[in-house]
């Protein structure tokens with residue numbers, strides 16, 4: 285039996301086993317992936333007992349009607365655990381922790397996602413195609429898989445955060461990004477890669493973008509995408525029809541909680557509940573903001589130092605950015621190039637997605653080469669992801 289056949293059998297057996305045993309399930313991870321898993325369990329009529337999460341802010345809260353507990357408060361006897369994360373790194377750590385304390389039944393998120401993408405959402409993917417995509421994700425190391433693909437759709441925003449990772453306040457003439465350029469970039473990029481675990485639609489404030497639905501439909505129809513998340517700052521209420529589309533396509537809203545600044549957060553949550561839209565709130569207790577430092581001064585590190593800091597960033601997350609018809613590995617690199625802080629940034633720090641003179645095969649190789657670079661020019665303009673931790677969303681009028 286080929287390893288793909290074995291993979292398919294495992295997925296089908298896991299689903300049958302879940303349906304047969306009807307054992308109570310604990311969902312490890314209370315963010316968007318956990319919430320997707322809860323929806324799938326509801327669809328399969330399987331009872332979930334609780335969420336389990338390491339984030340102290342989430343603990344003791346109620347998400348989707350379930351309590352969120354720290355692991356040491358969960359009774360593990362005869363329980364099935366589903367590890368709800370897209371991060372291969374976190375998946376390994378959580379699985380090992382659970383095994384070490386004697387949990388027997390541990391499922392990864394793949395079987396759940398198979399049900400989700402083939403039966404629950406508005407644009408269901410054909411089963412064999414979905415299995416093939418999931419197989420690529422499982423074989424992560426040999427394939428071109430992006431863990432988080434960020435697609436910024438606009439530079440317009442309702443806030444002016446001094447340390448905005450997209451450098452929005454530094455742009456005196458913010459615009460919506462061209463819809464056709466985004467759609468063409470998505471087309472070419474998705475042809476050339478094996479898959480994306482999570483597409484993150486961002487901005488600026490993406491709920492201000494007039495063509496959001498078209499972008500989302502394009503992404504949601506791809507079998508190469510496991511989930512879609514929109515990051516919003518809690519200041520904008522979308523149109524009800526748009527909210528219903530989020531629900532139908534299984535898109536989740538990640539609502540940033542910046543205290544008083546996010547003045548429409550509660551109204552948005554209530555609407556999400558009313559229209560059954562997936563949502564979670566990011567309090568930044570866990571994923572805190574980082575000060576990447578001034579973006580326009582070189583640090584003058586040695587090549588070896590830049591290689592070292594870049595490796596740490598990439599080990600932490602395999603991210604990608606689609607901006608202005610180019611694919612970048614890092615938000616900092618994307619915006620420094622886009623805002624021309626580095627004049628005429630060299631190809632090799634990005635891939636031009638709309639160069640129609642090259643074939644998809646050549647594009648694939650360029651993306652692979654970029655994914656394998658030792659460091660980016662932008663690294664020398666950056667304090668790295670491991671820079672100073674700062675309070676989120678401090679506003680500025682200065683710039």
Ligand code: SF4
Pocket residue numbers: 593594597598614615616617660662663664666667668669
């Ligand atoms: S060092 Fe900065 S520019 Fe380089 S990958 Fe890390 S965050 Fe991006």
